[in-house]
Amino acid sequence: MNDNLTITKGPWNKLEDERLSREVEKYKSLYPNQQISWKYIEEVIENRTSKQCRERWTNHLYNVNKSPLTAEEESYIIQMRKDDPNIPYVQIAEKLPGRTPLIIKNFIYRERIKERKSILRIRQMMSVKYINN
Structure with a gap:
């Protein structure tokens, strides 16, 4: 990640979510049999760390059932x-x-x-x- 960029902390906005989803899907289509490189995603998504991107994707965006547990x-x-x-x-x-x-x-x-x-x-x-x- 570029050292002169500042890292955004706090909630994600809708545009960031859409961009993250788009970049992850693009990465998956380019490298279908590989695990997602969150370092690569971090470089594309500015102002967020690879950990922030991974956690946002896995806990909120990718196939998450947020309804109460049965x-x-x-x-x-x-x-x-x-x-x-x-x-x-x-x-x-x-x-x-x-x-x-x-x-x-x-x-x-x-x-x-x-x-x-x-x-x-x-x-x-x-x-x-x-x-x-």
Whole structure:
């Protein structure tokens, strides 16, 4: 990347999204059997890093299902985590088409928070019952 360009931080705009999509599709047509070179994309997309381009593409633009997880997907994620608590988010996302590792991670973190709040509520209820008896 050219050193005299400043890197844009923050949200992407519609024009940047369209340009990124166009450049990725162009790259895929030129090199159909290769992994996308995000360094190459960075050089074409000005003011964004290769990491920003890759994350925008994989988490927001490319075949991403942003609707809420279905009950089946949620139970599948929970079961996979139960079977192997250290399974990477990427491996779970590979089994759920249209879902990104970021979606999986956010679901797991939300579930952990719900679980902690539930445990706290139970403890509080138990302490109130103990005091009243």
